Amino acid sequence: MFPAGQLASTCHPYMIIAYRAGHKMKVSNLPVTEVKTGLDIPAGGVTFEWLRQAEDASLHRDQEVHTVAGVYGGQPFSVIEEFNFWRGKPELAEAVAAIKALTAVIKRSEASTMMGLEIELRNASDALKAWDETSISLTAGCNLFLRYVTRTSAVEYEDIAAGKARLIERGERFGEISQKARRTIAMLGQDFVHDGCTILTHGFSRVVLALLKLATANGKRFSVICTEGRPDNTGAEVAKELLSVGIPVTLILDSGVAYMMEKVDMVLVGAEGVVESGGIINMLGTYQAALVARTMNKPVYVAAESYKFARLFPLDQRDMSPSPRHVDFAEPIPPEVTVENSARDYTPPQYLTLLFTDLGVLTPSAVSDELIQLYL
């Protein structure tokens, strides 16, 4: 169905480009670059007073960066508007929209050096991230693009025009790359779907849909149980999509996961973000489904593109930036009652079986491996 060449790329899309540019993946680690910022250690020895001073200095610098970002938001061109424009398109994931928005920043940039461009981009992405702190894929997308810019600028140190052109081309093509990643994942993941199996899915994920559709197209017969997905009603959307390709769907309540689990052969979910530990952040209820599946010894698979990999490491549910979500209750509730509802939860890696990504089928612990290679 797909040319073999597409599948051959088990490397991260950004890495491929980095290699093509002749950039020998020189891994520069962040602390060291920090080290170079003119802080000189006294020859005599290492004292903690000195350390503290340096620390204060660096904190101070951070503040400066933030104020610059604030100023940027006030300028006529707004990344955020640009981002919202791209996000409005149905087939584009949030990370892709973010990268498109950043590409627009490059296009408008008047910076005369790569360094200047980089700073401008960094400010823009900070503004974007600050606008929606809760979105993990937005953050991951911004970081990824910046990472790429840093690497490219190291190569194209001299020629700003060429560097800019390369970055713009790259940004433009990112949507395409994301599509390709999705196809790769579908290709890899459909092998795990076998005839007659029942798949439980939770939340609306374009990748999961692509995977299931490809499996049907390859002649596999299976049924899908999908959760209602309150309050967004994702279940109905998924059911509609699946029915259109002729997959039998059962719709259940979110609270019915445990009830249905004995009939389920595997759980397949998407992810909003994949974090350093190998766990995922996804729509509220994923953790619960994974816990139930684990208890009943059913495999839990996650389909996620590698641009969703984020350098985050939540230790527990409260260790993420909160993303409260308004819920409508049928019955009016007294105002004294506190309603707490989050849009997403964190599923620790020990409850996941495998991750289908465009880098290949990974175990949760391999995520950190990829992230370290990508960001350090």
Added chain:
Amino acid sequence: MDARRRTVIDPKVRMVGFVTPTADMPAETAPGTTTTTTQASGLSQAPATTVSNFSPSPVIIPPPQKAAAPPVPVPSPVIQSRPVEIEYPSAAVVGSNPSDSLLASSSLPSSKTGIFMSDLSSVKHLTAGTVDRPGERLMRPLDLLAASMPAGTGTIGVKPGKGQPTSSSSSSQVLPVRVGSVPKSTASKPEPQQATTTEASKPLKERTSKAERRAKQEAERAAKAAAKESGGEKATTGGEGGIGQSTVQKESKAQKAKKEHVPERKGPQPSEKKGTDKMPEKEKKKEVPAPRLQFDDQQKVAKAKRRSLVEQTETKNRVELFRHLPQYVHGTQLPALEAKFFHDDTMQPHPAVYQVGLQYLTGEIVGGNARCIAMLMALRSMILDYTTPGEKTLVRDLMARINNNVNFFITCRPLSISMGNAIRFLKARIAKLAVSLPEAEAKASLVAEIDKFMQEKIVFADKEIVKHAVTKIRDGDVLLTHGWSCVVEMILIRAKEMGKKFRVVVVDSRPKLEGKGLLRQLLSKNIQCTYTHMNASPYIMQEVTRVFLGASSVLSNGTVYSRVGTACVAMVAHAFSVPVMICCETYKFHERVQLDSITSNELGDPDALVKVPGRNDLSALEGWADNEHLQLLNLTYDATPADYVSMIITELGMVPPTSVPVILREYRKEPTI
């Protein structure tokens, strides 16, 4: 040289290789016993007056170029220059009886040792003090052997019969001969040749034909079999026990000893080549993996002991499972140590190294980072003072020097994994130096590298770790920590400075009670603290939200090797689903895999367990050593399986324990070579 061979808490066996040259030297005097006596008496008067008594004493034949070398510069040590006070139990007995010095007791007045570190003149004093008594110097190489006899009530190294009378009472002239003959492969070799340089001994190698070698091996094998038949008694008899007797067995033993030796050799020392020359090719190939000395292997220990620099006083009742580890030795062996190191210029540690070593010995410098920084600073000043002797290349000679100095550190306390890594790094840098580089530049670049290492890998790394870790502290958290990790301390203080509201539970454990130090630091910053002992950890864990722990090392399977008690805390936390965060710089990561705390560990002072402060009525353990049914175990480290660790905070970010090999793979390519 070969950095990879160097593993971490390396046992005493490593010093074996370096003793050989020392032992070699007296052989010079062998031909006539009378000459030895005259030289010895000459020695006793001469050195006390001049600075050059720092350089080898006349008994030892100094390396030829050494004569031209300037007096060893003694800089005032860079690191804390406070004097180290070391208590010697028997320090009062000075020179009353030469045989006294053969025991572990001190031959020095302790007052002298007190000031000794601070300047050159006191170093002079000290040396003078040691040399005062004629004859004593000659005995030195045998200190150990002899000392093990009276003290040899332990299982290993009892040397009955033959050797005893000679070493303790007979004339000192004979002794050097015996020692000298050990490292040589055969007794039949003409004595004068042994002293010749490497070039001279090279042809020897060609002369031994294949048949000869085979014959020798056969003889050796036969001897071995014979030795086995005759039972354990002979096995424990030191190969060099009898002096005059040069039976086949003795000879073969010496050979065997040499073979044992071979893997531990480090290339650069020219004098060692003599020993290596006769080694069959097969052995050379086998050389690569030097197994760590297992201290329950009696034969090997006996051999290592003979060459060891320090008294290995036998811990009386060893704990069965931990017999293979170097047993804890009290810090009373300084005199023997000095004698070994100071009478030979090449072996002699740099004053700064000496100071730091003693600080390790007395426990004045503890903690992974502190020890590593102190060591690097000492090696740094050693490099600054280093001058390449003529006819030698800087790379090789300096490497040998560093090995010697590191050996001294090891005799003081086994190296931690982080220190091993730092040394590995330094050696890699030395090996990379271009031979054509002028000495001054080479030294400057090495010093710069050391500084960079300390800054980047330790200081800045800590700063990064603190930055990462504080993001995990939220208002209202109850943080638990164990012992006193300096990184954790920095994290807590930083979080307090950032205005976070949290409470700290300091869990402490006997016998070191290091948590008290941390507690003092935290209280001085007005951090709210709870102090408790390990026994209460399951109770206190209920209210804890985060556990922060330090580590001595993180191994590539994610196992955290840390101060004893860490595993316990981590497991309790795991049982209560409290996330456990390990704060560890990446320079402490190691490729090794360890599944338990038994295979590699450090034994602490068993006596530390005996007394409970404030409870004089608890005297059940007093005199424990006399009770053969009782063994005390004071472990220093333990291994926490990766399952109990949620996260490792490094300067590169927060990673799961499964990512340790990734970090090693991505970042260690270069320093390890």
